Each structure stands twice: as C-alpha cells, then as structure tokens.
Amino acid sequence: MxxxxxxxxxxxxxxxxxxxxxxxxxxxxxxxxxxxxxxxxxxxxxxxxxxxxxxxxxxxxxxxxxxxxxxxxxxxxxxxxxxxxxxxxxxxxxxxxxxxxxxxxxxxxxxxxxxxxxxxxxxxxNAITTALTLSGLPNDRFLFAGFLPSKEKARREVLLELAPVRTTLIFYETGPRLTKSLAAIDENLPGREVSVARELTKLFEECRTGTAAGLTDHYTAHPPKGEIVLLIGPPADAETSAKDADDMLRAALETSKASQAAGEVARATGLDRKALYARAMEIRGE
Missing domain, CATH: 3.40.1010.10 (Tetrapyrrole methylase, N-terminal domain)
Incomplete structure (x- = not known):
C-alpha cells in the first residue's frame, strides 16, 4: 500500500x-x-x-x-x-x-x-543607504532630500538652501535629468565631491565619484539608464570663500534680481545680506 x-x-x-x-x-x-x-x-x-x-x-x-x-x-x-x-x-x-x-x-x-x-x-x-556605502563619501551624517526639482530656478534654490548643511546630501534622480542636475551642482556648489550610483544590486551596477563637471562630461557622452541616486559631499571648509560667494551670486543673478539673489545666497551661506546685495550690484555693473 x-x-x-x-x-x-x-x-x-x-x-x-x-x-x-x-x-x-x-x-x-x-x-x-x-x-x-x-x-x-x-x-x-x-x-x-x-x-x-x-x-x-x-x-x-x-x-x-x-x-x-x-x-x-x-x-x-x-x-x-x-x-x-x-x-x-x-x-x-x-x-x-x-x-x-x-x-x-x-x-x-x-x-x-x-x-x-x-x-x-x-x-x-533601501537605495539611499546602499548608494551611500558604495560612494565613499562621508557617512556619519547625511540628508536625504528626495528628487531635485525639474525646473532650473527651483533646482538652484534647493541647492543653495542646502549648500551650508555640513553633511552628505542625497537625492533621487532620473536618467534624462541627470546631466542638468550635475551641471547645476557644478555651478552652485563648486568644488564638491559628487557620486552617481545607478542600477544598484543589478547586473550593471555602477557608482562613479568625481567632480560634477567631470561626471557631466561622462554622462553626456554615455547617457545613463535606470534608477539613480545622486550624492553630494559636504563642503570642505567651514566658511564660504569670497570666490564661492561670487560664484553663487553670479548663478543666482541669471534668473533673479540683485535683492533676491543676495537673499538666496545669504540664506545658503549665513553671510551678510547687505554686503551680498552690494556685491551683486557690482557684478551687475561689470
């Protein structure tokens, strides 16, 4: 049986x-x-x-x-x-x-x-922590800020707002928008170390770290696919240099009035708004 x-x-x-x-x-x-x-x-x-x-x-x-x-x-x-x-x-x-x-x-x-x-x-x-461990960027403190805005002005405002935060910044990003975001980082957060992590845990997993300008050139030549995590290292120095402030003002003046540009940079850096406004007027007159 x-x-x-x-x-x-x-x-x-x-x-x-x-x-x-x-x-x-x-x-x-x-x-x-x-x-x-x-x-x-x-x-x-x-x-x-x-x-x-x-x-x-x-x-x-x-x-x-x-x-x-x-x-x-x-x-x-x-x-x-x-x-x-x-x-x-x-x-x-x-x-x-x-x-x-x-x-x-x-x-x-x-x-x-x-x-x-x-x-x-x-x-x-979780893609955030996976990308952070791969990037080699400082990981004792980090700030996740979702997706960067798609509009240029809003994207710049977010980057300037977060510029003084002394921690690694993490964003989600899409392939078609990556090079625009990298160019904005290069313009508004010059000198920062940047990582792009994509296709995490998949066959073609990739994590590239370098300057925003260098990564922009690479991904312009090799358009990325798949889900992307974009990481920005913290500022190297505690204080914003005069050149950095000038760079931020020039970027803000492209789409904003002098008073608005001075306000944006003041909020981002903690520098004196009146002094920044005076410098913005000088830049406008150059």
Whole structure:
C-alpha cells in the first residue's frame, strides 16, 4: 500500500493590521525571510504597480490579491484599505525598496494609526543607504532630500538652501535629468565631491565619484539608464570663500534680481545680506 505524503499546513494568518514590507531594489535575492513570510501570510498586498509586484510574487511562488495604491490614490482608496485592516492583514509594498521613502504612503500610515490599526514595519533593501556605502563619501551624517526639482530656478534654490548643511546630501534622480542636475551642482556648489550610483544590486551596477563637471562630461557622452541616486559631499571648509560667494551670486543673478539673489545666497551661506546685495550690484555693473 502506497502512503501519500501529508499536505503541508497552510501558513498561519497574520493578525489584522498594516504591514510595511521592504522589497528588493533590483536583485530579487535580496528579499528577506521575514518579508517573504509576511507576504505569504497576509490577506492582500497594496502596491504601486500590480504588474511589478505580480512579478515578485510569482518569483516567490505566492498568489495574493493585489490592490493598487499609488500617487493617484485618493481618500476613498485609503479609507477602503484602512477599513480592510480592521479584520485582515494588509501588506504595503512599493515597486522597489522601502515603502514611504519619497512616496505618499505616509498618509495611509497616518489614517491607519488614527483608526487604531496596528502598524508593523519589516525593514529591508533601501537605495539611499546602499548608494551611500558604495560612494565613499562621508557617512556619519547625511540628508536625504528626495528628487531635485525639474525646473532650473527651483533646482538652484534647493541647492543653495542646502549648500551650508555640513553633511552628505542625497537625492533621487532620473536618467534624462541627470546631466542638468550635475551641471547645476557644478555651478552652485563648486568644488564638491559628487557620486552617481545607478542600477544598484543589478547586473550593471555602477557608482562613479568625481567632480560634477567631470561626471557631466561622462554622462553626456554615455547617457545613463535606470534608477539613480545622486550624492553630494559636504563642503570642505567651514566658511564660504569670497570666490564661492561670487560664484553663487553670479548663478543666482541669471534668473533673479540683485535683492533676491543676495537673499538666496545669504540664506545658503549665513553671510551678510547687505554686503551680498552690494556685491551683486557690482557684478551687475561689470
């Protein structure tokens, strides 16, 4: 008589609540055992793109309801998810990496907490820390500032605002905009060491460190593809030199009045606004 092997017991269901699950940023082998366990035991998965998450679930041999939750989701979508969490375990994932980093998922967490729902975060891959460890830039302190603005004036204002911050600055960037951002860094934060990390954990992973001008030349000749993390090293000196201040003023004067340019540079450097205004007028008269 042939004995049949017993069927494995289905995984135990999770307690109701919201489970924030970090997923791989490229290499699917980076999924954690705990993340896989949560995805196997939850009732459904809220995700940015059901096609992307569907590929991950197929790789893991899992089948779960996938509910789209992205930038365009409104209050009604959040309300339905929060209502589901009262009786079911809902996992929240992004297309890659740790959810809620540079995405609007925090509103879902806020609403869940207000409803008294249990919230659990399952840590894992993250492009910011991966790029920072590869770059070789100072990592005792760093500031992540999301995406640089696409408009030239707004991009310059952000760079000038962050110029005096004595720490490594980290941004997300896209391939088509990278050279414009590098040129803006060269113009507004001259002399800084810069790193470009792209295709992290994938076959063609790359991390280049150098001057913004040199990196601009390289990526102009070799247009980049894939997701990019852009890192800017801290200023070398505690005080802004007169030449640096002049460079910043000249850049600001290209699109702003002398008073506005002086204000921008004053906020960025801590230098006297009246003195900067006087110098801006001198530059205008050159």
């Amino acid at each position: 042939t004995e049949t092997a017993p069927h494995p017991e289905p995984p135990e269901k999770l307690p109701p609540g919201l489970y924030i699950v970090a997923t791989p940023i490229g290499n699917l082998g980076d999924i954690t055992m705990r993340a896989q366990d949560i995805l196997a035991r939850c009732a459904g998965v809220a995700c940015e793109d059901t096609r992307v998450t569907g590929k991950l679930m197929k790789h893991l041999g899992l089948s779960k309801p996938l509910w789209r939750y992205d930038d365009h989701s409104g209050e009604k979508d959040r309300a339905r998810l929060v209502d589901s969490m009262q009786s079911r375990a809902v996992a929240l994932v992004s297309d890659a990496g740790t959810p809620l980093i540079a995405d609007p998922g925090y509103r879902l967490v806020q609403d869940a907490r207000e409803a008294g729902t249990a919230v659990t975060s399952i840590p894992g891959p």
